[in-house]
Amino acid sequence: MPRPSLLEQHPAPPQLPEVVRRLRERYLPDPPLPERSAEPLDGLIETILSQQNLGVITRRQFAGLKAVYRTWESALLDGPDGIETALRAVGGGLIRIKADRIWNVLHMLQEERGLLSLQDTKVMDDAQVRALLEGLPGVGPKTASCVLLFDLARPAMPVDTHIERISRRLELVPAKWNAVNIERWYEQVLPRTWTERYTFHVSTIRHGQQVCRSQRPRCAGCLLQDLCPSAGIFLSGEQTAEADPSGQQAKKSRPRTVEAAITADRQS
Known part of the structure; x- marks a missing residue:
């Protein structure tokens, strides 16, 4: 007997469209037009650099690599030690690990495809691109999805720590x-x-960066508070801590039902 799909195991909850709508209207009411990268391999390497990294450091590291290596062939010839030296010059974490990953990706592409380019992925279907990317060392589903979404303008859905938490x-x-x-x-x-x-x-x-943070989420001003079962827990904890410095917390209450919240929001 076939295993049920994730959707069959867990159908989409009724609040999902409302969550999507509110987040869109608050943070990105006018999304950009889709645009494909001139060289998706650049996007893949920048995505590898972004793993467990801040955006500003990722951009600095990528610019540092491009300044040292005019082509990825020269990076391949320089080896992981050379890539590490180039990254270390601009700073950041996990430099040795990322240098090894980048070199291994370049090495496999050269060995198996004979060229250091992913421009031909533009004419592949999504499944073919994903299979190619996830077959590279150190490239998992999230990294592949990022390349699909940001560099190839495909309808992928990468899930980072913020999306997972929310x-x-x-x-x-x-x-x-x-x-x-x-x-x-x-x-x-x-x-x-x-x-x-x-x-x-x-x-x-x-939303995860600005409001629903890992530590001390800002539930009081959250646009999703009435849809969030966790908000009552965090807010109750804040109120209890203020009222009772001893740290003993009262029983946590849950917010009103999702269906009632959606109805109230649309009627307001």
Whole structure:
């Protein structure tokens, strides 16, 4: 008997369209037009650099590599030690690991495809591109999805730590699911258009950075507070800490139902 799909295991909750709408209207009401990179290999290497990294450091490291290496062939010839030296000159974390990953990707592309380019992925279908990318060393589903979404303008749905955290706090997905399952679930429940998925991806990350932070989320001013089962827990904890310095917390209350919240919001 075939195993049920993630959507069959966990149907899309009724609040999902409202969550999508509010995030879009707050953070990205006018999304850009889709645009493909001139060389998707650049995007792949920049995405590898972005792993466990701040955006400003990622951009600095990528610019540092491009300043040292006019072509990726020269980076391949310089070896992982040379790539590490180039990255170390501009700073950042996990430099040796990322140097090894970048060199290994370049080496495999050269060995198996005979060229250091991914321009031909523009004419491949999504499944072919994903298979190619995930077959490279150090490239997992999230990295492949980022290249598909940002460099090839395909309707992929990368799930980063912000999206994973927010999805769990809103109880859109089961708490036990990992990022790979969450991404596969979103692939089934979100409209399969680049604009819809790009907008949800970017707006949810911005919400995670600005409001629904890992530590001390700003639930009091959150546009999703009435839809979030976790908000009552965090707010109750804040109020209890203020009223009771001893640290003993009262019983946490849950907010009103999602259906009632959606109805009230649309009527306001």
